[in-house]
Every structure is written in structure tokens, then in C-alpha cells.
Amino acid sequence: MVGSLRFITDKNQQQFVQWTVNDKEHIKNVLLPLLLKYPPLTSRIHFQLQFLIQCINNNTVQNYIHTKNSKYNLQNNSFSLITNTSNLPPYFSNWLAGFIEAEGSFCIRNNKNYSFSIGQNHDQYLIEAIKSFYSSKVKVQSKKITFNAKHKNKNISNPNFYTISFASIHDLFKVITHCKPLLQGYKYQQMIEFLNKNPNLKILSKLLMCHVVMLLWELNNYWTMLSVYL
Numbered sequence: 001m002v003g004s005l006r007f008i009t010d011k012n013q014q015q016f017v018q019w020t021v022n023d024k025e026h027i028k029n030v031l032l033p034l035l036l037k038y039p040p041l042t043s044r045i046h047f048q049l050q051f052l053i054q055c056i057n058n059n060t061v062q063n064y065i066h067t068k069n070s071k072y073n074l075q076n077n078s079f080s081l082i083t084n085t086s087n088l089p090p091y092f093s094n095w096l097a098g099f100i101e102a103e104g105s106f107c108i109r110n111n112k113n114y115s116f117s118i119g120q121n122h123d124q125y126l127i128e129a130i131k132s133f134y135s136s137k138v139k140v141q142s143k144k145i146t147f148n149a150k151h152k153n154k155n156i157s158n159p160n161f162y163t164i165s166f167a168s169i170h171d172l173f174k175v176i177t178h179c180k181p182l183l184q185g186y187k188y189q190q191m192i193e194f195l196n197k198n199p200n201l202k203i204l205s206k207l208l209m210c211h212v213v214m215l216l217w218e219l220n221n222y223w224t225m226l227s228v229y230l
Helices: 022-037 043-057 061-067 092-103 122-131 169-179 186-196 199-229
Strands: 004-009 014-022 105-108 113-120 143-144 160-167
Touching: 004 105, 014 043, 022 043, 092 113, 092 122, 092 169, 105 186, 113 122, 122 160, 160 169, 169 186, 169 199, 186 199
Parallel strands: none
Antiparallel strands: 004 014, 105 113, 113 160, 143 160
16 A cells, blocks of 8 residues: 555544555656546645645745745635536536545434535635535525634635535435445445434435336346347
């Protein structure tokens, strides 16, 4: 395996795994082409990638020192990597599953209200794209953030945090339908627990699985019949 794995427990006692790659050749010849083929969609990672490319092209200590504190200068609430939410990148569905794995939240409140929410600093375009992907009519919410003096993006004053929350059975079912075959980590377990505790969603999920089984059965019959004539 390239790189190393670390198991980390943060100050909130949440555990996660960190993969670190320090091999410059692997980063340049394997990871970078992959990131250029499937560009990051958050502004933070976008500007980090641009900074990496700049450092590779001008690999000097002077360049690094001169540019390291300015890589986020263009990151603001009006910056956008998606100009048309009706024409999303072809990899958006898979990318969104990974983004949900990191940032999504399946929530069951004390009053038994069920919701799924996801948000991001700066990137209104991204939350609007998620809303469009799920064909939802809910409103994107925003609030101001005040960074402390040690924040790594402290060159940006009071950005917005944009978030969207789905609570209707119709919207939640679309999220579950999208995520169920794609989530791979702990978020999948959270989703299953969320699903099993919501009777309405549980019924819809079973209906969905029945529909998928029927489609597979029909497809199998189609290929069986086709093979007779070939």
C-alpha cells in the first residue's frame, strides 16, 4: 500500500482514519492526473490543488514561502465551480456520496422528526447543486461565520456557511435511494439506523428493493431469451 494510515480520535472523541501520501512521484504521476480528470468540487480543495500544481511547476522554497498564505485569496461567497446546476459533472453522483460520507448528517430529533442535512463554508453553488441533484424545493439557508485568529482561512472575513436540510419523506427517500448503493463507511451504518427507525422510509425502502429485484429478474429473462436467438 502506498502511504500510511493513522487512526485518530479528535477532541470530541470521534474516531476516524487518515491516509497520508508523501511520495512525490506517486502524487505527481498517480494522484494528480486523477484529480485533474475528476476535479474537486469544493472551493477549499480546488485552491489547494491549484497551489499543489503551482509548487510542482515552480519547486522552490522561495515560491512556497511567497504563495502559501495567499492560496485562498480568491475564495469568497461569490466564487463558483458549478455555473449551471442543470448540467452537473458526470461524476457528481459518486462525488456527492463521498461528500455526504464526510459532511452529511442523518438526524433523529427528540420529537421524532427525521431529517438529512449537509452544509459547507463559502460554497453556495455546491449546496444549490445538491438541491438540484435531488430535485428538491427546499430553501438553502445561510449564516455568517466568525473565524478565530488561528483559523487557516483567516484572510477571509466573515464568510457564509450554506446548508440544506431535507425532512419530507419524498426528499429523504431520494437521498436514501442515491446513498444506499454508494456509501461505504460509517455513514452507511448511520443511514441504515436512520432508515430502520423511520417506519415510512423503511416501507419505501422495501418497495424499492422489490422493484430492483423485479428489474434484475426481467433483465435476466431478457438475456436468456436473447441467447436463444443468437
